[in-house]
Amino acid sequence: MPLETTVAAPRRGIALRGIAAHLLGNPLGGVTAALIIIFVAASLLSPYFLTGFNLMIIARSLAFVGLVTIGQSVLMILGELDLSVGAIGGLAGIAGGVLMVQLGLDPWLALLLCVMLGGLCGWINGTLVTRLRLHSLVLTIGMAGVYGGIILVVTKGVAITSIPGDIAFLGRGAIGGVPVPFVILLVCLAVVAFVMQRTPLGRYVYAIGSNADAARMLGIRVNAIRTGAFVTAGVLSAVAGMLMVARLGSAQPSIGETWVLAPIAAAVIGGVATTGGLGSPLGAVLGAVIIGIIENIIVLFGISPYWQSVVSGGIVVLAISFDAIARRAMAREN
Amino acid sequence: MSDLPGPVVRLEAIRKAYPGVVALDHVDLALRPGRVHVLAGENGAGKSTLIRVLAGLVGPDEGRIEIDGADALADRTLFGRIAYVPQELNLFGPMSVAENMFMPFAATGFGRLTLSRGGMRRAATALIERFGIHAGPDDRVDTISVPDQQLLQIARAAGRAAFDVLILDEPTSSLTASETAHLFRIVRELRAAGCAIVFVSHKMDEIFDLGDDVTVLRNGRSVGSYEMAAMTEHSLVQLMAGSAIALEERFQPRGAGDVAADPILSVRGLSGPGFHDISFELRRGEILGFAGLVGAGRSELMQSIFGYRPTRQGECLFEGRALPRGRPDRSVARGMVYLSEERKHHGIFPRLSLRENISLGILDQLARGGVIASAREGERVATVMRDFDVRSSSADKKIMFLSGGNQQKAIIGRAMARRPRLLIFDEPTKGIDIGTKFQIYRIMQRLAEEGVGIILVSSEMTELQRCASRIITMYEGRINGSFDQATTPADTLVGAIVGAGEKRHAA
Missing domain, CATH: 3.40.50.300 (P-loop containing nucleotide triphosphate hydrolases)
Incomplete structure (x- = not known):
């Protein structure tokens, strides 16, 4: 008998370590585990959490930050950062209001033009970063001021109301019980994740984030890809901005104000390294889901919303601490 | 070797294993004062691991390390007697030559609360002259040439406080002939002063020019230790490779x-x-x-x-x-393909896997309808690894965890794979x-x-x-x-x- 116990004990240890190693080995393991734990905990803590109505609320509000997160995560993998994504989303929304309400343009044409405007803003950011070799963090702080300032110049701080009802479906509707903005998020995520995982272009993004000089030596079109990523982020932000306008039925100058730090936090929680080359858009969006659930719990428990940023900030610190510990363990293994 | 002085450092039966590979297996090494001891072996033979064990950066799984007759694994302060110059540059680019030489300042006596800049500059000037560095003490390190940075790194390790052993890991890889000659003069001075020197190089002429003793490693085992005088280039290569090579x-x-x-x-x-x-x-x-x-x-x-x-x-x-x-x-x-001399800056993608590093050069050939064909990718990468003898426990390992030689073979294979x-x-x-x-x-x-x-x-x-x-x-x-x-x-x-x-x- 004593012999058996000494044999059995290490075997259980090995099994646990195997699971842990699998989770550590899979880049999405950590964020998935965290998501499951938070989801289960929320379900146990509040009877209202696991209801269709509440899950729909989470999905709908998640979609906007989620879309911005996709673009921001691609930029972060590339080793860049765009702090003007929120302002681009807001600017697109305001432009939509001006085109639809003040100029009376067809709402769908206006929608298209606004998304293109987002792409243009991204292209300006990308071109300035690549041509003048500016640091994207510093440049986009400036550009956030420029785009945000234009919003105020155009609106003087007043919302543009009575947006045509044609596009309301995009913000408020549901397909088979799933909110439309969430469906759009899933479609965009699927496209971007596919490009990042399965195409040469996606691989080049990781390569540039890992070593941009080596990428250029290998014949990869580093500047074109960088600019393209900024354009993608601008387009996705503009889509989020337009969906928000459709949901609110008015173009608020405050749209996008909270879309700057949350996507970066979500990406970091989801395993995207701030130094580039690591992570995935899927992980980043899972990070956004975690933040969304936590914000929801705060509301369900009637905790003051002022606590929200304390909690989500704390989660970021926890997430990167776990990540750093896991990485050190991995380095030791190697 | 009976008439020689007793060893200042003795490593006995050192074993160090990493998951999937035994890097060192019962390796012995004895370093005597006033001798240049060459470590010879092919890439992945265990030279780097042995050096890191010797410098106290990595603890062995088994074995004993004696420094001056005392057990260094029990008293780790003894590793302070060993100066180590790594192969890769690790300097503080935006700081001055003098600051790089004497960091940490408290330990080198140039300041606990405030820096004594004058004293530091004078001491730095003396070292700059001795090591033949073409730079002033106030020059920013990232503005001086790579060979000068290399010499600075050596001066930093060798120029300060007392040490018994100096480890030089491929110190000449970016030095010119005259700079190498200058470095060798300094090494001989240190040897004459009674210092034991560990020297790693792949250049045969340097090994024979400088070496007194040699320990040959092969696949993590020690083949033996010899006096250089008894070796020829041919016999040394034979011992390293374990098979005949027509020089x-x-x-x-x-x-x-x-x-x-x-x-x-x-x-x-x-x-x-x-x-x-x-x-x-x-x-x-x-x-x-x-x-x-x-x-x-x-x-x-x-x-x-x-x-x-x-x-x-x-x-x-x-x-x-x-x-x-x-x-x-x-x-x-x-x-057209260009393969840079600067592997770290222009060659590898450290955070990507070995597989991704190799296939990056041929992704356009691997894509079918714009999508990377994973099976083909795996085959091509396996072929490159076999043809160029890239050794790794897995193609999915991050390339930064591979030895320098294996990294180099991987990127040469990548360049060739483009045809x-x-x-x-x-x-x-x-x-x-x-x-x-x-x-x-x-x-x-x-x-x-x-x-x-x-x-x-x-x-x-x-x-x-x-x-x-x-x-x-x-x-x-x-x-x-x-x-x-x-x-x-x-x-x-x-x-x-x-x-x-x-x-x-x-x-």
Whole structure:
């Protein structure tokens, strides 16, 4: 008998370590585990959490930050950062209001033009970063001021109301019980994740984030890809901005104000390294889901919303601490 | 060795295992004061691990380390007696030469709360003179040349406080001949003063020039320790490789350089930062060697031809058509590959896996309908790993965890896998063991015989003589000679490299 116990004990240890190693080995393991734990905990803590109505609320509000997160995560993998994504989303929304309400343009044409405007803003950011070799963090702080300032110049701080009802479906509707903005998020995520995982272009993004000089030596079109990523982020932000306008039925100058730090936090929680080359858009969006659930719990428990940023900030610190510990363990293994 | 002084450091039965590989298996090493002890072995033989164990950076799984007769694993402060100069540069770029030398300041006595800048500058000036560094104490380190940084790194380890053992891991890999000679003078001074020196190099002439004793490692085991006087180059290589290698083998492509055919590359009057008025032609099926000192402008020239660096005037014709300037992607698309000497900065993608690092160069060939075919990717990567003897427990391991030699073999394999028509190799065998070197020479020879044009930039004279059909020498940014390899004696080449005499044409 004593012999058996000494044999059995290490075997259980090995099994646990195997699971842990699998989770550590899979880049999405950590964020998935965290998501499951938070989801289960929320379900146990509040009877209202696991209801269709509440899950729909989470999905709908998640979609906007989620879309911005996709673009921001691609930029972060590339080793860049765009702090003007929120302002681009807001600017697109305001432009939509001006085109639809003040100029009376067809709402769908206006929608298209606004998304293109987002792409243009991204292209300006990308071109300035690549041509003048500016640091994207510093440049986009400036550009956030420029785009945000234009919003105020155009609106003087007043919302543009009575947006045509044609596009309301995009913000408020549901397909088979799933909110439309969430469906759009899933479609965009699927496209971007596919490009990042399965195409040469996606691989080049990781390569540039890992070593941009080596990428250029290998014949990869580093500047074109960088600019393209900024354009993608601008387009996705503009889509989020337009969906928000459709949901609110008015173009608020405050749209996008909270879309700057949350996507970066979500990406970091989801395993995207701030130094580039690591992570995935899927992980980043899972990070956004975690933040969304936590914000929801705060509301369900009637905790003051002022606590929200304390909690989500704390989660970021926890997430990167776990990540750093896991990485050190991995380095030791190697 | 009975008349020699007793060892100052003794490693016994050291074993160190990493998951999937035993890096060191019962390795013994004894270092005696006043002797230069060479560690020899192929890439992955365990030299780096042994050095890291010796320097106290890695704890062994088993074994005993004695420093001055005391157990160093029990009293780790004893490792302070060992000065270690790593192979890779690790300096603080934006800080001054003097600050780099004496950091941490509290330990070197130049300041606990405030810095004593005057004292530090005086002490730094003395070390700068002694080690022959071409820089002032206040110069920012990222503005001085790489060889000077290398010397600074050595001065930092060797110049301060008392130590019994100095470890030099491939210290000459970016030094010129005269800088190497200078370094060796310093090493001999230290040896005469009773210091034990551990020296790692892949260059045979350096090993025989400097070494007193040698320990040969092979596959993590110690083959034996010998006195250098009893060794020949042949016997040492044999011990390292464990099999016979014909040192006199040559790799000139047969039927090289059909003069009648159009050249694959012609460079006309090219000038740019670091080189002036360069004209030459590369023929199909030829290996064209470029010799010169470090800093002669060879790398700058090659990177400009490739389109990575700017040019001021002149043109490059690749297969008769002008190469656009400043567009390396166009050069690659047309069938050209450049392999940089700077593996860390221009070669590897540290956070990507070995598989991704290799396939990055051929993704366009691996994609089907715009999507990467994973199975094909796996096959091609496995082929490259086999052909170039890249050793790793898994292709999914991040490349930064591989040894330097294996990283180099992986990126050479990547360059070759593209099947380019023009290859520019800048110091391709830097830090690579002799067995793999010969493998790379054989592949270059085969490619050239298939009609590929190859430019080989090398600082190793023997490498150029083994492989090149013709050799062009550069001195201070200009071409000062062109030689037919077969008919040119080595001293003529060396003369041109150091800029002796006028422009010459022996070909």
